[in-house]
Amino acid sequence: MxxxxxxxxxxxxxxxxxxxxxxxxxxxxxxxxxxxxxxxxxxxxxxxxxxxxxxxxxxxxxxxxxxxxxxxxxxxxxxxxDIFSVLSKSMNPHILDQDTLRDIFEIRLVLEIGMADILFQRITPKDIEELKTIVDNEPDFSQDHLFNIEHEIAFHGKLYEITGNATLKKFQSMLLPIFDYVHNSGLLKKQIQLHKYVSHKGLVEVLENGSPELFRNAMRNHLENHFSRLFSSE
Amino acid sequence: MxxxxxxxxxxxxxxxxxxxxxxxxxxxxxxxxxxxxxxxxxxxxxxxxxxxxxxxxxxxxxxxxxxxxxxxxxxxxxxxxDIFSVLSKSMNPHILDQDTLRDIFEIRLVLEIGMADILFQRITPKDIEELKTIVDNEPDFSQDHLFNIEHEIAFHGKLYEITGNATLKKFQSMLLPIFDYVHNSGLLKKQIQLHKYVSHKGLVEVLENGSPELFRNAMRNHLENHFSRLFSSE
DNA sequence: TAGTTTTATTATGTACGACATAATAATTAA
DNA sequence: TTAATTATTATGTCGTACATAATAAAACTA
The missing domain is CATH 1.10.10.10 (Winged helix-like DNA-binding domain superfamily/Winged helix DNA-binding domain)
Incomplete structure (x- = not known):
């Protein structure tokens, strides 16, 4: 049976x-x-x-x-x-494996290029002023890594803020330690300096006078280094 | 004292x-x-x-x-x-508040526009074949909502898969119930039909012969309805 | 002796009972 | 009537006991 x-x-x-x-x-x-x-x-x-x-x-x-x-x-x-507060505890770079770390870093790139439309929909003159203030305080070039990171966070964090998407912003702040860690670790191949490079200043300009399409390209260019490093390390 | x-x-x-x-x-x-x-x-x-x-x-x-x-x-x-498996339990549309639901839905749009570069970097001829198969099985126009949703998931899910970013894919599948819920709920204003509309078929074409920039625009157009609905409901 | 079955061991899973603690409600005092 | 005190209540912590499942050890059979 x-x-x-x-x-x-x-x-x-x-x-x-x-x-x-x-x-x-x-x-x-x-x-x-x-x-x-x-x-x-x-x-x-x-x-x-x-x-x-x-x-x-x-x-x-x-x-x-x-x-x-x-x-x-x-x-x-x-x-x-608060869905992401649950996550933040396990978002420990020392605990996540390298593949996941790279994935997460990549998601950052995806987000910042993809949010162009929303940025243009919601940005206010006040936002642009604030961005300009942030950019003006940036050093042209500094060897102080921590100092640079701080400005990176200030600028890009402000972008997330402009989207008005609280969940997205939370998501980003949750990922911050990961970004920092990946930057400092050997996960990315060494910096590849490209010729044309859109700076934060350039991004603000596009935000003020350009279009979402222009911004996406500008942001893509701005992040080009990260992209190259991710792709070349495959 | x-x-x-x-x-x-x-x-x-x-x-x-x-x-x-x-x-x-x-x-x-x-x-x-x-x-x-x-x-x-x-x-x-x-x-x-x-x-x-x-x-x-x-x-x-x-x-x-x-x-x-x-x-x-x-x-x-x-x-x-597995960071997101932790989240999936609390990703219950019935529990999250409406603002969060809208935020999450918006993140989807950001992701799918932002992943253009990676798609072009990693897509293979086999992927394109699979996409074509999916598209061919789609009905031109159907009133059967559930049926449409199924094809939506198949097509867009495949896109996430092509990125090769396992974390991103997990993130997406975790969000699926949210997307579905938002679609069905009254959270979005009623469908606004636009004139020019890039279909799934069109997206595949761009993926095969176009560029990341073209794809972003195509995807933006494809999702235009969702965008309009989100923005107009403010 | 090798391989299989049986038994013992061990660490988690579940249950119960007890008291500590903090927040509130009820009572009393001024 | 208000302030201070006490009582109540539900969670927080503790300890013990036994169930259960997975493994290791022992016994056994071919």
């Missing part, structure tokens, strides 16, 4: 897994809003029929996902999850 | 917080590689002088960050963290 077709795959998930699912389900079904509180641990123990240990671990997971926040006495309350 | 300057800010972090930090520190200092195992819970209890409950919760956090993986008997072992 053939038994192979008679059984469904056994549920191999742990007790906590199941409770976790139940709880997420509960949150969605009840359409709970931010600030609403959920039942206490003891109540959940009773209604779910499991020990407090299990409930606590499941709640802990929700907390780490940023779905809830536990306060003493008050119990747990729903929070609007 | 003024006490305000005499005290450093009190460490308000919980016991688990401190243990968690200690453990992450341990992982980095020891330069542990993937597959290496860390001390058992009991050993950590002893060396850290805290209860197993606390150690377990700290370890759980590391696990949710994707830093370790616990196996029975063998204890916990270091793993190469």
């Amino acid at each position: 053939d038994f192979t077709t008679q059984f469904n795959p056994v549920d191999t998930s742990s007790l906590v897994d199941r409770v976790e699912d139940k709880l997420v389900q509960l949150l969605q079904e009840k359409k709970l809003k931010v600030g609403d509180s959920i039942p206490t641990e003891l109540e959940l123990c009773n209604s779910l029929g499991v020990s407090r240990t299990v409930v606590r671990e499941a709640l802990l997971r929700l907390r780490l996902m940023g779905l809830i926040e536990s306060k003493k006495k008050k119990g747990a309350v729903i929070t609007s999850p | 003024d006490f305000t300057t005499q005290f450093n800010p009190v460490d308000t972090s919980s016991l688990v917080d401190r243990v968690e930090d200690k453990l992450v520190q341990l992982l980095q200092e020891k330069k542990l590689k993937v597959g290496d195992s860390i001390p058992t819970e009991l050993e950590l209890c002893n060396s850290l002088g805290v209860s197993r409950t606390v150690v377990r919760e700290a370890l759980l956090r590391l696990r949710l960050m994707g830093l370790i993986e616990s196996k029975k008997k063998k204890g916990a072992v270091i793993t190469s963290p």
Whole structure:
């Protein structure tokens, strides 16, 4: 007799897994809003029929996902999850493998070229003034690496800010340590100096008087070095 | 007497917080590689002088960050963290607020325009063939929304794949449910049909015979509807 | 002796009970 | 009526105990 077709795959998930699912389900079904509180641990123990240990671990997971926040006495309350804050902890350059690091660095390039349209849609004269201030304070050329990095962050960070996309900005600040690390590590081949090079100053000019298309090309050129280094290290 | 300057800010972090930090520190200092195992819970209890409950919760956090993986008997072992798998659980459209949803949708547009350079660097004749196959199977025009979504995912997903950036691809698949949700929700103003419209077929053509610049413009045009809808809903 | 089965060991998973702690609610005092 | 005190409550931490699964050790069979 053939038994192979008679059984469904056994549920191999742990007790906590199941409770976790139940709880997420509960949150969605009840359409709970931010600030609403959920039942206490003891109540959940009773209604779910499991020990407090299990409930606590499941709640802990929700907390780490940023779905809830536990306060003493008050119990747990729903929070609007800041998706990337969860991520920032594992965004440790020393822990990620090199392939991932390069991937992430590359994503930065993709983002900064791709956001041209949005930049032009949302940039204000005040933004341009601020960019000019940042650029004016930049040294023409400095050997002080940390100093350069600081200006890099100031300028490019401002660009992300202009997009008005808070999630994108958070994403970028989360990636900052990675960028810095990749710059300093041997992951990129040594600097390849190209002839024509669009500076930050040049980018601001394009932002003021140019078009998204011009900006994309300018930004592409500006980042050309990074590109070459990424591609040539393959 | 003024006490305000005499005290450093009190460490308000919980016991688990401190243990968690200690453990992450341990992982980095020891330069542990993937597959290496860390001390058992009991050993950590002893060396850290805290209860197993606390150690377990700290370890759980590391696990949710994707830093370790616990196996029975063998204890916990270091793993190469898949950063985005951590995120995918909290990437629940029903839980995220509308601003964040719009932000994420916008990031998609940024990514797909910004990856032109990389696409041209890495695309192979085989990729183009596959894209053509996907396009050929598309209906010219269909009212079946789900069917359209499927083709959208197939085509654009393939683009991400061509970049060869595994992290980017993971990021995209994580965002898929969001895209779908935003499409279906009332978050976007109703479709604005533009005159000139670059189809998937057109994009493939540009990929085959064009340049990154041409592709960016084509993709921008292709996504124009989405752009207009996002911008007009402000 | 080699290979297989059985048993023992070990570390995590789950459960329960107890007390500490902090935030709130209820009560009392001024 | 307001301020101070006390009581209550739900989470935070601790310890113990046993279940379970994976491995290592031992016993056994061919």
